Amino acid sequence: MSIIIKLDSILNQRGMKSNELARRIGITNANLSILKTGKAKAIRFSTLEAICDALDCEVSDIIEYRKDKENTDQNNSIMSQIHFHSDFYETIKNGNKTQTARVDEPVPELGKGEAIFDDKPSIEIRITKVTHKNFKELTIAEIKKDGFDTKEELWSVLLGFYPELEQTDHLMLIEFEAV
Structure with a gap:
């Protein structure tokens, strides 16, 4: 459930x-x-x-x-759930988005997780790494993991979610893979 x-x-x-x-x-x-x-x-x-x-x-x-479709985890351990905008569904499902940048959210547990969407089925993911850095420190490789081609694209989207974000504020980078 x-x-x-x-x-x-x-x-x-x-x-x-x-x-x-x-x-x-x-x-x-x-x-x-x-x-x-x-x-x-x-x-x-x-x-x-x-x-x-x-x-x-x-x-x-x-x-x-x-209701859960089926309970595949017999130990009923808690898994991290990460909420995503539905626009990212296909890129996550296809493995083209393997990272998300978050601000002021609890740090997820590494391991089994779930990508949650408002109007699409959830996607099982494995959270592999969590790091913290500010936007200015992001590399182009990290931006591409987030599903964007340029820093400007990612910055624009981040401002949509966090309008008061400054480029020197710390971001939590959550790396994951679709299972």
Whole structure:
């Protein structure tokens, strides 16, 4: 069983950035990030109500329950889930995107993981490496792992997700491979 958080999708539909939602509902960007990535252990009804009010949506617009197709991990160990915009589905599935840059998100565990999308099936991944560096330090090889050809392309996309990001801020680079 999986609880899928679809906040990125509804934020995109509403044209609202994460930091604006965090400000409106009175939580930190870090706590909103934990919620968005599915790392939260619980959510208060008052927070859920504030999110729905701020986004003018229903609970089902931001939280979805999915039954697992099959439980392949007999130990039921926790796996890291990384939420991606649906635009990256094919490049991840085909192995052309093998890294993602994140800001203020919990560090995922190495090993078995899951790439989660709002409107596409999840993709099983293996998280192989996590490093930290600022944008200016990124090499062209790292940018290509992220599925982009130039620093300018990646910077533009990062600003879409993190509008207050500075090129000297630290990024968490998560390397993975589709399984």
